[in-house]
Structure formats: structure tokens, C-alpha cells
Amino acid sequence: MSLLIKNGRVVTATEDFVGDVLCEGETITAVGQGLTAPDGAEVIDATGKFVFPGFIDPHVHIYLPFMGTYAKDTYDSASRAALVGGTTSLIEMVCPGRDEDPVEAYRFWKSKAEGLSACDFAFHMGVTRFDETTPAALKQIAEDGTASFKVFLAYKGALGVDDDELFQTLKLAKELGVIVTAHCENESLVAQLQAQFLAEGKTGPEWHEPSRPVQVETEGVRHLMTFAELTGAHVYCVHTSCKGAVHAATEARLRGVNVWVETVIPYLVLDDTAAQRSSENGWPDFEGAKYVMSPPIRAVRHQPFLWDALRSRTISTVATDHAPFDFVGQKEMGRGDFTKIPNGIPSVEHRIRLLYTHGVAAGRIDLNTFVDAASTQAAKLFGLYPRKGTIAPGADADLVIYDPAIKEALSVETHLMDTDYDGFEGWQVDGRCDLVTVRGAKMVEAGKFVGQLGHGKFLKRQPTHF
Numbered sequence: 001m002s003l004l005i006k007n008g009r010v011v012t013a014t015e016d017f018v019g020d021v022l023c024e025g026e027t028i029t030a031v032g033q034g035l036t037a038p039d040g041a042e043v044i045d046a047t048g049k050f051v052f053p054g055f056i057d058p059h060v061h062i063y064l065p066f067m068g069t070y071a072k073d074t075y076d077s078a079s080r081a082a083l084v085g086g087t088t089s090l091i092e093m094v095c096p097g098r099d100e101d102p103v104e105a106y107r108f109w110k111s112k113a114e115g116l117s118a119c120d121f122a123f124h125m126g127v128t129r130f131d132e133t134t135p136a137a138l139k140q141i142a143e144d145g146t147a148s149f150k151v152f153l154a155y156k157g158a159l160g161v162d163d164d165e166l167f168q169t170l171k172l173a174k175e176l177g178v179i180v181t182a183h184c185e186n187e188s189l190v191a192q193l194q195a196q197f198l199a200e201g202k203t204g205p206e207w208h209e210p211s212r213p214v215q216v217e218t219e220g221v222r223h224l225m226t227f228a229e230l231t232g233a234h235v236y237c238v239h240t241s242c243k244g245a246v247h248a249a250t251e252a253r254l255r256g257v258n259v260w261v262e263t264v265i266p267y268l269v270l271d272d273t274a275a276q277r278s279s280e281n282g283w284p285d286f287e288g289a290k291y292v293m294s295p296p297i298r299a300v301r302h303q304p305f306l307w308d309a310l311r312s313r314t315i316s317t318v319a320t321d322h323a324p325f326d327f328v329g330q331k332e333m334g335r336g337d338f339t340k341i342p343n344g345i346p347s348v349e350h351r352i353r354l355l356y357t358h359g360v361a362a363g364r365i366d367l368n369t370f371v372d373a374a375s376t377q378a379a380k381l382f383g384l385y386p387r388k389g390t391i392a393p394g395a396d397a398d399l400v401i402y403d404p405a406i407k408e409a410l411s412v413e414t415h416l417m418d419t420d421y422d423g424f425e426g427w428q429v430d431g432r433c434d435l436v437t438v439r440g441a442k443m444v445e446a447g448k449f450v451g452q453l454g455h456g457k458f459l460k461r462q463p464t465h466f
């Protein structure tokens with residue numbers, strides 16, 4: 001099984017040239033100009049189109065018991081949605097309850113993907129409790145190839161850890177050479193502000209952002225930085241939404257803390273007016289609940305800051321934090337009390353097209369930064385590089401042929417994500433993922449899923465952050 005892609009504009013994090021890519025079996029075997037097709041190879045003409053490395057989404061939720069309900073997708077819907085959107089590898093957060101056995105939870109999460117996922121997958125192991133049994137369990141999970149952890153400084157009493165647990169987790173991660181990804185918000189401040197607003201009768205989705213303002217997130221990042229500095233652990237701030245939080249991480253980096261910063265596509269393209277959609281403002285009742293996620297979507301002035309931080313590579317990655325809940329029956333659980341709206345926005349299918357449209361086509365970032373932020377950096381930080389994240393001989397044949405000339409509108413009518421709404425309904429995007437391969441197998445053709453469920457493999461990763 002060989003595939004020769006000819007005359008495409010091949011873009012990696014550092015290169016940009018018109019040329020050819022040869023895939024044999026599961027692997028890229030040659031990259032260059034004027035390559036000849038081996039006997040029996042299929043030749044695809046990519047003239048006028050981009051050839052990108054398969055994109056990696058390093059922050060998704062697929063199986064997620066959360067806020068009294070469950071996220072909507074399975075690996076059936078989520079991996080097909082990821083692939084038509086150009087994402088060939090997912091890294092999912094394992095989020096066990098405090099009372100669950102970590103190894104059993106890890107196996108359970110993994111079993112949801114194995115044999116079903118069409119794209120490749122890996123996990124960040126959520127540490128939601130730390131006691132004397134935890135080190136052995138986490139060591140076993142790391143040795144299985146899950147070489148990154150996740151902690152929540154928010155959601156106390158559910159997924160969140162206290163400061164003793166945070167310190168112990170970071171110490172252990174440093175010993176094991178495992179990077180710790182972290183949700184940074186000060187939970188006590190959130191609880192106080194939520195109670196205050198509810199007591200004042202402020203119950204709608206528009207009060208979600210004011211209940212978790214930028215100071216709450218900035219304090220969360222500073223808090224993590226102190227712990228990272230004292231333990232020497234390598235840390236990664238997930239879903240960073242605002243200037244204060246990015247600055248807190250950057251200041252720590254300047255004093256030697258090993259920290260990297262992620263943002264997510266909703267923060268780059270949406271602003272706080274989305275959650276303010278209410279009947280008073282001419283929208284259908286409770287529409288704003290569709291845009292409730294944590295940290296919240298911020299005032300529009302944060303967008304240019306985030307784009308600049310991406311362009312300067314101060315922000316390393318653009319993920320989604322895909323956390324899909326239906327409007328009917330799920331988001332609606334928070335009618336009359338915004339603190340009960342399940343947090344999350346479905347976006348795994350749209351990340352690349354939105355980032356291309358609002359980033360590259362709008363002139364905010366260049367093509368190399370686009371590939372770096374959406375693929376290469378995630379591969380490097382999470383132990384997948386150079387197998388994933390680039391186009392080079394020896395790398396997995398995960399490729400995206402992107403046709404920038406096709407313009408389409410996003411819609412719940414056509415998306416593959418398993419939710420009853422699309423947060424980007426009617427938005428026009430520039431480009432379509434024409435062909436997508438995972439380890440040489442065609443998963444998408446002419447923008448449609450043509451692959452096989454179960455093709456995806458678990459990506460074993462080695463610790464790299466000593």
C-alpha cells in the first residue's frame with residue numbers, strides 16, 4: 001500500500017515548499033521534489049492545496065461523567081468528527097472521581113477507545129486524589145505509556161485536588177519524568193462569587209464569566225507556578241483564556257519554571273457576548289448556556305492578546321477542550337442556576353478550520369505557526385515527536401491535504417459530533433480537509449469520513465520531562 005502525494009504545498013513547523021510526499025505502508029518514506037511512484041502506488045495530485053502533518057488535539061474529553069451528567073460523544077462520533085476536521089491523534093483526559101481506583105479508571109477509559117477509535121489516541125491521567133496508594137498506581141500507568149498527568153485546581157470536592165495533593169503529585173511527576181497538565185482556577189474564589197451572585201438573584205448564563213473572572217484564573221496559574229518552582233516539575237497550563245494568566249506563566253518561565261501554555265479555539269474566536277445571549281437581547285431563551293465553559297469565554301479584548309502570544313510562541317498549543325453536552329436536557333439543567341450548566345463546548349471537528357480561517361487566512365499567524373501550534377508542539381511536549389507532528393521520512397503517514405479554496409458553513413445539520421447544537425452554527429470557514437490519512441490509511445476523502453472505526457491505535461509514550 002503506497003501513496004504518492006505530488007505537487008502539494010508541504011508545510012511543517014519550520015518548512016514550506018512545493019513538493020511530494022511518499023507513504024509506504026504506515027510510514028512516510030520520502031519527502032522531496034520529483035519523486036517517482038513505486039509500482040502499484042496511488043498518485044494523488046495536490047496542486048494548489050496544502051499538505052500538513054496530521055493535527056493533534058492534546059486536550060479533549062470524550063467519556064466524561066461531569067456535573068451530574070455525561071459528555072455526549074463516544075469514540076465512534078468523536079474520532080470521525082476529529083478526522084474530518086484534520087485531527088489524526090487525540091489526547092483525552094482520564095477524569096476519575098475521588099473515590100475511584102486510578103488503575104481501574106485508567107483501564108476503563110482506555111477500553112472506551114480501544115477497538116472503536118478511528119484515529120490514534122493517548123491519555124493524560126487525571127490525579128483527583130493523592131494518598132499512600134497513589135504513587136504505585138501512577139507509576140504503573142506511566143509505565144503503560146501514559147506519560148502525562150492532569151490536575152484540576154478547580155472543581156473541588158469533585159475532580160479538584162487540595163494543596164497537599166498538588167505538591168505530592170508534582171513531586172512524583174518530577175521523579176517519574178512526567179509532565180503535569182493543569183486546570184488553573186482558584187476554587188474558593190469561584191465558590192464565593194457564585195454564592196454571592198445567586199443570592200442577588202443573578203442566575204442566568206451571563207453570570208458565569210463574572211463568577212470566574214480573569215483574577216480567578218490568574219491566581220490559579222500563579223498558584224501552580226509556586227508549586228512547580230518548589231518541586232521542579234514540568235507543567236502545562238491548559239485552556240488559558242486571558243492576558244493575566246499568560247503573563248503569570250511567562251513571568252514564571254523567565255525565572256526558570258518549566259511551564260508551557262495552551263489556549264483553546266473557543267477563546268480565540270468567541271467573546272463573552274456569546275454567553276450573554278438571552279431573551280432580553282433578542283435570542284431564544286437560555287441560548288447563552290451553549291457557550292458556558294471554564295475558564296469562561298472572555299471580553300473581546302483578550303483575543304488580539306492571545307493571537308499575539310501565539311504568534312510569538314508564548315502560547316505553545318491550540319487545543320479544543322472538546323466537552324460536548326446537548327442543549328436539550330443537559331445545558332438546560334442550569335435553567336435558574338448558572339452554576340448547574342454542564343461546562344463545555346463541542347469543537348473537536350472545527351478547531352483546524354477555525355484556526356486556519358481566523359488565524360492564517362486573516363493574517364494573524366503564519367502557516368508554520370499554525371502547524372506548530374496545532375500539531376508539532378503537542379507532539380514534542382507529550383512524547384510523540386518525531387513519530388507524530390511532522391512530515392519527514394520515518395514519521396507516521398498521518399497527513400492532511402487541505403484545500404483552502406473550498407468555503408463551507410459549519411452546522412449541526414452536517415457535523416459529526418454527537419450534540420444537538422453547534423456553537424459555530426452558520427460560520428463560514430475557508431478550506432476543507434480533502435484527504436486525511438492515519439498511518440497510511442485513508443480516513444477522509446473529499447471531506448467525508450471513509451475510514452474504519454477501530455483503526456486507531458493507543459500511542460505509548462515515554463517519560464521525557466526530567
Ligand code: URP
Pocket residue numbers: 061183239292293294295321323343344345
Ligand atoms: O468547561 C470545561 N472546560 N469543561 C470540561 C472540563 C474542563 O475543565 O476541562
Ligand code: ZN
Pocket residue numbers: 183238239294295
Ligand atoms: Zn479544565
Ligand code: ZN
Pocket residue numbers: 219222223
Ligand atoms: Zn494562591
Ligand code: ZN
Pocket residue numbers: 059060061093321323
Ligand atoms: Zn478539559
